[in-house]
Amino acid sequence: xxxxxxxxxxxxxxxxxxxxxxxxxxxxxxxxxxxxxxxxxxxxxxxxxxxxxxxxxxxxxxxxxxxxxxxxxxxxxxxxxxxxxxxxxxxxxxxxxxxxxxxxxxxxxxxxxxxxxxxxxxxxxxxxxxxxxxxxxxxxxxxxxxxxxxxxxxxxxxxxxxxxxxxxxxxxxxxxxxxxxxxxxxxxxxxxxxxxxxxxxxxxxxxxxxxxxxxxxxxxxxxxxxxxxxxxxxxxxxxxxxxxxxxxxxxxxxxxxxxxxxxxxxxxxxxxxxxxxxxxxxxxxxxxxxxxxxxxxxxxxxxxxxxxxxxxxxxxxxxxxxxxxxxxxxxxxxxxxxxxxxxxxxxxxxxxxxxxxxxxxxxxxxxxxxxxxxxxxxxxxxxxxxxxxxxxxxxxxxxxxxxxxxxxxxxxxxxxxxxxxxxxxxxxxxxxxxxxxxxxxxxxxxxxxxxxxxxxxxxxxxxxxxxxxxxxxxxxxxxxxxxxxxxxxxxxxxxxxxxxxxx
Numbered sequence: 001x002x003x004x005x006x007x008x009x010x011x012x013x014x015x016x017x018x019x020x021x022x023x024x025x026x027x028x029x030x031x032x033x034x035x036x037x038x039x040x041x042x043x044x045x046x047x048x049x050x051x052x053x054x055x056x057x058x059x060x061x062x063x064x065x066x067x068x069x070x071x072x073x074x075x076x077x078x079x080x081x082x083x084x085x086x087x088x089x090x091x092x093x094x095x096x097x098x099x100x101x102x103x104x105x106x107x108x109x110x111x112x113x114x115x116x117x118x119x120x121x122x123x124x125x126x127x128x129x130x131x132x133x134x135x136x137x138x139x140x141x142x143x144x145x146x147x148x149x150x151x152x153x154x155x156x157x158x159x160x161x162x163x164x165x166x167x168x169x170x171x172x173x174x175x176x177x178x179x180x181x182x183x184x185x186x187x188x189x190x191x192x193x194x195x196x197x198x199x200x201x202x203x204x205x206x207x208x209x210x211x212x213x214x215x216x217x218x219x220x221x222x223x224x225x226x227x228x229x230x231x232x233x234x235x236x237x238x239x240x241x242x243x244x245x246x247x248x249x250x251x252x253x254x255x256x257x258x259x260x261x262x263x264x265x266x267x268x269x270x271x272x273x274x275x276x277x278x279x280x281x282x283x284x285x286x287x288x289x290x291x292x293x294x295x296x297x298x299x300x301x302x303x304x305x306x307x308x309x310x311x312x313x314x315x316x317x318x319x320x321x322x323x324x325x326x327x328x329x330x331x332x333x334x335x336x337x338x339x340x341x342x343x344x345x346x347x348x349x350x351x352x353x354x355x356x357x358x359x360x361x362x363x364x365x366x367x368x369x370x371x372x373x374x375x376x377x378x379x380x381x382x383x384x385x386x387x388x389x390x391x392x393x394x395x396x397x398x399x400x401x402x403x404x405x406x407x408x409x410x411x412x413x414x415x416x417x418x419x420x421x422x423x424x425x426x427x428x429x430x431x432x433x434x435x436x437x438x439x440x441x442x443x444x445x446x447x448x449x450x451x452x453x454x455x456x457x458x459x460x461x462x463x464x465x466x467x468x469x470x471x472x473x474x475x476x477x478x479x480x481x482x483x484x485x486x487x488x489x490x491x492x493x494x495x496x497x498x499x500x501x502x503x
Contacts, residue, residue: 021054050400051063068120079109098292107236120364167430197407208435246299273304316331317346
């Protein structure tokens with residue numbers, strides 16, 4: 001374990017400038033995260049323009065803080081509104097809201113913050129243990145890198161839901177968007193339509209802000225203010241000794257479950273929190289309280305969520321593969337700031353890599369400190385008129401998008417992306433494969449062309465080494481799993497119905 005490098009990263013994060021922007025990122029993330037329907041992906045995409053003009057290290061530290069702040073903002077809405085800020089907060093609503101109804105929303109939120117810190121700490125320790133293995137990926141050639149990118153797409157589409165066809169459709173649209181601009185191999189413009197702004201491709205920031213940010217605004221506008229309940233009061237703020245005692249083992253179990261599930265392809269956030277919830281219900285001495293206000297039902301899932309949030313970054317840092325929508329946006333932020341996510345980051349910019357890893361820990365400490373004094377502020381934000389909130393978000397999105405290139409074309413890209421995202425939302429087509437395909441598309445195409453150029457057109461290059469053959473086999477298994485999953489799920493549901501009727 002390279003704790004010396006982590007310590008140097010902490011020193012970088014604790015400089016006044018980086019610490020200030022980590023604090024600002026946490027506050028901004030919590031602000032956007034408490035808005036109903038806005039999860040971390042939408043929050044990070046919305047606030048990427050805020051980091052323009054900062055150094056790459058400071059920008060990524062701030063975006064990481066926005067990510068964790070938004071995730072905790074989603075916890076606030078899960079507890080006080082019974083609206084999960086993201087899928088991974090679903091389990092928290094089961095007992096968090098019941099505790100809030102009993103006037104114990106404050107203890108639930110503080111236990112969630114402490115659990116998030118514990119999960120983040122375990123995640124960082126695991127990150128330090130795994131990071132040295134990133135050097136292995138430096139041995140990969142063009143065929144292996146192509147297959148790694150292909151595996152990333154295959155795994156995400158396989159774990160994207162019960163309908164793999166929709167996931168593949170989303171990934172196909174993303175790959176089509178990624179091909180706009182100059183071909184890296186032959187230098188000709190593709191899909192430019194004589195529009196000069198398209199020659200360099202479409203702006204990733206504008207697309208992400210539209211797909212995740214504007215589409216959420218449109219969805220909220222469709223539901224209207226009547227779909228947003230008023231938040232419950234926090235009541236007593238601090239947990240009791242018994243709350244901490246009952247939460248100790250859930251913190252430990254949630255950390256382990258979240259860390260190892262974060263290493264799985266697809267980073268299944270909702271599955272992780274529900275798995276932690278099920279584990280606590282199985283091992284708790286207070287099983288009868290689950291669903292009626294068990295503090296363990298908040299401690300375990302929230303700890304697992306944050307451990308997963310950290311460990312899901314490991315594939316990005318070691319292989320350059322984003323495993324979820326929020327991590328894909330972070331990968332885009334790396335690219336925008338001139339950094340290459342993956343093993344090259346440790347080789348070329350180790351100080352940046354370790355500063356970002358250390359910032360995960362610092363950001364969680366800041367959130368732990370800010371939890372109590374700012375909860376009542378976020379409740380006041382939630383009581384603001386719906387129309388004012390949506391108008392402010394839209395204004396910020398348009399200003400942020402315009403600041404990307406200083407021209408109105410980026411705004412048209414953002415609006416078009418928002419419409420596409422909204423239509424996908426109505427059709428229940430997952431958006432994560434689309435963004436991942438935009439990120440992985442250039443890596444996929446460039447290494448595919450390089451592989452065939454080096455082998456003089458011999459397709460056998462993709463099975464020319466044991467690593468390449470293994471990656472290709474895993475790609476095939478992932479796609480097969482994606483095709484078979486709906487059928488397997490239907491069989492399992494049929495068996496459950498048969499068992500329930502026989503009883």
